[in-house]
Amino acid sequence: MRFENKKVVIASSGGSIGLRTAGLMAEEGACVALVSLPPEGKVSAQLTDEVACENIVSYTVSDFASEEEMEALSKKILEKIGTVDVIVTALIDKAPEGEWNEISDEDAHKTVRNILTGAETVLKFFLPPMIEKESGHVVIVTSVAGRTNVPGTPWPEALAYAGLGGVIRNGATVFGKNSVTFNGVAVGPVEGMDQPAYITENVSGIWGRKATGDDVANAVMYLSDDLSCWNTGEIVDLNGGFFAL
Amino acid sequence: MQKLANRTAVFIGGGSAVATVALRHFMKEGANVLLVDVKDEYFERSLPERQQYPDRIKTMVASCTVPEEMAQAMAYAKEVFGKIDILCYYSGFHGMGNIMTVPETQWNIALEVNCFGFYNAVRAVYPYMKENQYGRIMNFASIGGRANRGVAITYATSKAGTIGLTRALAMALAKDGITINSMAPASLDTSEFERIAEKDSVPMKRPPMPPPGAGGPGGPGATRGGSFIPDRPIADLNEIAHVIVFMCSDDSAFLTGDCLDINGGQYMQP
Numbered sequence: 001m002r003f004e005n006k007k008v009v010i011a012s013s014g015g016s017i018g019l020r021t022a023g024l025m026a027e028e029g030a031c032v033a034l035v036s037l038p039p040e041g042k043v044s045a046q047l048t049d050e051v052a053c054e055n056i057v058s059y060t061v062s063d064f065a066s067e068e069e070m071e072a073l074s075k076k077i078l079e080k081i082g083t084v085d086v087i088v089t090a091l092i093d094k095a096p097e098g099e100w101n102e103i104s105d106e107d108a109h110k111t112v113r114n115i116l117t118g119a120e121t122v123l124k125f126f127l128p129p130m131i132e133k134e135s136g137h138v139v140i141v142t143s144v145a146g147r148t149n150v151p152g153t154p155w156p157e158a159l160a161y162a163g164l165g166g167v168i169r170n171g172a173t174v175f176g177k178n179s180v181t182f183n184g185v186a187v188g189p190v191e192g193m194d195q196p197a198y199i200t201e202n203v204s205g206i207w208g209r210k211a212t213g214d215d216v217a218n219a220v221m222y223l224s225d226d227l228s229c230w231n232t233g234e235i236v237d238l239n240g241g242f243f244a245l
Numbered sequence: 246m247q248k249l250a251n252r253t254a255v256f257i258g259g260g261s262a263v264a265t266v267a268l269r270h271f272m273k274e275g276a277n278v279l280l281v282d283v284k285d286e287y288f289e290r291s292l293p294e295r296q297q298y299p300d301r302i303k304t305m306v307a308s309c310t311v312p313e314e315m316a317q318a319m320a321y322a323k324e325v326f327g328k329i330d331i332l333c334y335y336s337g338f339h340g341m342g343n344i345m346t347v348p349e350t351q352w353n354i355a356l357e358v359n360c361f362g363f364y365n366a367v368r369a370v371y372p373y374m375k376e377n378q379y380g381r382i383m384n385f386a387s388i389g390g391r392a393n394r395g396v397a398i399t400y401a402t403s404k405a406g407t408i409g410l411t412r413a414l415a416m417a418l419a420k421d422g423i424t425i426n427s428m429a430p431a432s433l434d435t436s437e438f439e440r441i442a443e444k445d446s447v448p449m450k451r452p453p454m455p456p457p458g459a460g461g462p463g464g465p466g467a468t469r470g471g472s473f474i475p476d477r478p479i480a481d482l483n484e485i486a487h488v489i490v491f492m493c494s495d496d497s498a499f500l501t502g503d504c505l506d507i508n509g510g511q512y513m514q515p
Contacts (some may be wrong), residue, residue, distance in 0.1 A: 159407070159409050168405065
């Protein structure tokens, strides 16, 4: 199996990407810690209903960007699974819709914190085992809205998703010497995700369908595989050919 | 023919080395300029220009991170020059660290200055540009946000973010005749000016840059980089100012939402 004995931490806002990635990786032999936002039990229930939950342990956090909370959680998870081979972040947030200059400072900061600072904080506390053993893969799920302009994109989301590209490239550069790869998957519309209308209505690929959670999970797994170690600092545009049209 | 005749520009971060050299070009091209920065001492660099053009250059102390101060700066520009056509955003913050070591405060300041500060400036200038259905906005980003050259995580993330922000704002403001672009220079020759430490920045300790092809702090090849222009490893600030004038003139009327990479061909490198 591709991920036999691999320890995987997945930080997810609770949508289909985190869930399906956890499920497929577990099927391939990984031991997965799936960390999601509340409500408590929502993801656990989906695991039981939709995903083979063997080898998956579910955790809930209230704020991925809280250093205190992530530090405590990382200790708890590392105590349970021992080490980390793969970190996946799939954090999304929706800024309020409306005119660009009517988004409140508070809402703008909240969106950037939930998407961008959240991912950085997760990495801060789960990367040390990879650094120590000089091996590992980081995959950050971002959005097509950070790669190009999609009409209607609230600027805090454009800022945050584009900023994740900076995290990916910087991480790849800095931790390349530790044999840790950093890559991204920039998604368009995905089934089972609570995405804003500007994505679902304005981004359409060659086939005219949404990606499935499995489509995204397969790209994440490709980048998490040891055989993909020559990929680093890259972002895969998983949008069904939107850029080709 | 002057490219910026009778145009009024507001330079946020107007005391920076880049802004000071750009100011010379803006004077030559006929513009009026309000320099805005967080401390008076930043304006000392442009003393000769301000003495030569006392009616065309004004200064104001204000912070890009305070929306009210940005609004006051724009109101002042309107009051003394009658209108605002151009906004150039030079404010920047490097910060320090990598994913493991970055202090939360440095991360937050970088986002405040490099991203939210730009938004504050655009929001403040927007009513004046909308009134005339004309505007040119330039956001000074960096190759650190486009590729990576061993910069701090704070810089790489916030500069990448501000390029995305520029695209989103360009889409939103296009209907009002306002173009917004960013530029991403690589290393610049700022030796003409004495360095002024960035407010609240913690100096980042890094090993010296290795020669091209040698292993760097991020591993073999990680910090490889440099111009492909013969005998020209870094850009002259006059060349950067030339790009800024283009981006702020009518010559760039069909350019918006873009990021100009001014790096001596570094993207040609393997």
